[in-house]
Amino acid sequence: MLVKDAVDVFCQALEIEIKCAQETGGKAYRIMDGQFITTDKATYIYLFNLEVELSIVDDSPIRVEIEGKKSEGQIIYCENFEILIALDDYFGQSVVQGNMYCEPWKLLEGLQNRLREIEQGKGNVDLAKKQLIGKHLMTSYPLPNVVLI
Structure with missing residues (x-):
């Protein structure tokens, strides 16, 4: 060959x-108790707690929806019930809850x-x-x- x-x-x-x-769609995960950590080159870094324990590959592309506002980003790290993500938009110093959609096909x-x-x-x-x-x-x-x- x-x-x-x-x-x-x-x-x-x-x-x-x-x-x-793509047919099954990106899976939605509830993110909670988010804290703004820092900004880095037009991205905003947040640390969230998760409802379920996840193991998602670093740098995976994601979408979030928080209080009706959507943003794209990527996972910096995901371990146990915590996830650190970089988002394109700022959602304030703290975020009560939202949904994160992981799209592994990207x-x-x-x-x-x-x-x-x-x-x-x-x-x-x-x-x-x-x-x-x-x-x-x-x-x-x-x-x-x-x-x-």
Whole structure:
């Protein structure tokens, strides 16, 4: 299997996962007792308590809705019943409660785009070789011509 074929298979599988995640929608989580921490380059950092224990990947894109106002952002960290998030909008020093929507398909889209960049030669091909094939490539042929076993 050529690396190009492998990337195509990975991208097709990611497309199926993306469509499935979009159909089920982003899951809503209640956020409570929010405290404004600081601002950083036009984002506002908040620490919230959660109703349920979550384990969500750092840097995951999110949306929040607080008192009818919506904002986008990303997770800085999520551990146990606490979550630190960076938001595009300021909601005041404290927030009683709101809803957060995690949209995991955006991470899958990012991975899919990165694979396509590597395939088109825009990415770090040496890194792609190591990750797809292993530490040492036993040929000097260009990556798209290498056959995976």
